[in-house]
Amino acid sequence: DTEVTQTPKHLVMGMTNKKSLKCEQHMGHRAMYWYKQKAKKPPELMFVYSYEKLSINESVPSRFSPECPNSSLLNLHLHALQPEDSALYLCASSQELDTQYFGPGTRLTVL
Amino acid sequence: KNEVEQSPQNLTAQEGEFITINCSYSVGISALHWLQQHPGGGIVSLFMLSSGKKKHGRLIATINIQEKHSSLHITASHPRDSAVYICAVRGDDKIIFGKGTRLHILP
Numbered sequence: 001d002t003e004v005t006q007t008p009k010h011l012v013m014g015m016t017n018k019k020s021l022k023c024e025q026h027m028g029h030r031a032m033y034w035y036k037q038k039a040k041k042p043p044e045l046m047f048v049y050s051y052e053k054l055s056i057n058e059s060v061p062s063r064f065s066p067e068c069p070n071s072s073l074l075n076l077h078l079h080a081l082q083p084e085d086s087a088l089y090l091c092a093s094s095q096e097l098d099t100q101y102f103g104p105g106t107r108l109t110v111l
Numbered sequence: 112k113n114e115v116e117q118s119p120q121n122l123t124a125q126e127g128e129f130i131t132i133n134c135s136y137s138v139g140i141s142a143l144h145w146l147q148q149h150p151g152g153g154i155v156s157l158f159m160l161s162s163g164k165k166k167h168g169r170l171i172a173t174i175n176i177q178e179k180h181s182s183l184h185i186t187a188s189h190p191r192d193s194a195v196y197i198c199a200v201r202g203d204d205k206i207i208f209g210k211g212t213r214l215h216i217l218p
Contacts, residue, residue, distance in 0.1 A: 042197055042208035043154070090154060100144070102154035 004103035006091050012109045013081065021076040021106045023091030032074040033100065034066060035090040043090055049074060081110045114138050117198050117209035125217050130185040132212045134198030137179065145172050145183050146197040148211070154197075157183070190216045 035043035
């Protein structure tokens with residue numbers, strides 16, 4: 001199983017809503033990542049979890065809150081987002097910080 | 112100046128042509144990745160390189176650590192190769208992405 005799954009595929013939310021994005025992998029990878037990608041731009045790294053511990057936080061606003069319940073799951077909790085947060089959110093995983101396997105992404109629209 | 116530069120930014124070619132996409136970087140790296148992103152947004156990791164050359168099907172990736180340069184080649188290009196190709200380098204605690212090369216192969 002070389003798949004990273006993400007749910008939901010699409011999400012539309014208001015600025016006062018609270019929602020969560022989910023990412024799951026069953027490859028035994030110990031590093032998982034959240035990226036944000038705006039249209040026609042390269043992905044921006046938001047968070048890296050390595051061995052279930054947050055190891056990089058690229059000064060992402062606190063309205064994005066990652067959670068790693070176990071080594072297979074990575075959630076991104078969203079609260080009080082702004083319209084400029086609308087983007088494609090990609091999850092990836094890797095073994096020992098090498099080749100990353102990406103999920104299909106969640107396309108988020110904030111109204 | 113960006114730490115990772117890709118060229119060309121856009122490339123249109125005829126089916127069957129040999130394609131080369133270049134990536135130059137200015138930072139010390141432990142590895143370089145080539146990624147492929149299709150219009151729907153899904154990203155596929157093509158190669159991870161730390162030295163030399165790798166081949167997978169019609170794709171070949173090379174890296175020259177001394178010159179801080181990598182190339183991705185596609186032989187016998189096909190319309191299904193149309194995508195954005197992204198170079199990403201891994202430094203100490205960060206990953207830096209190039210802006211991508213948008214490739215369009217005409218039938």
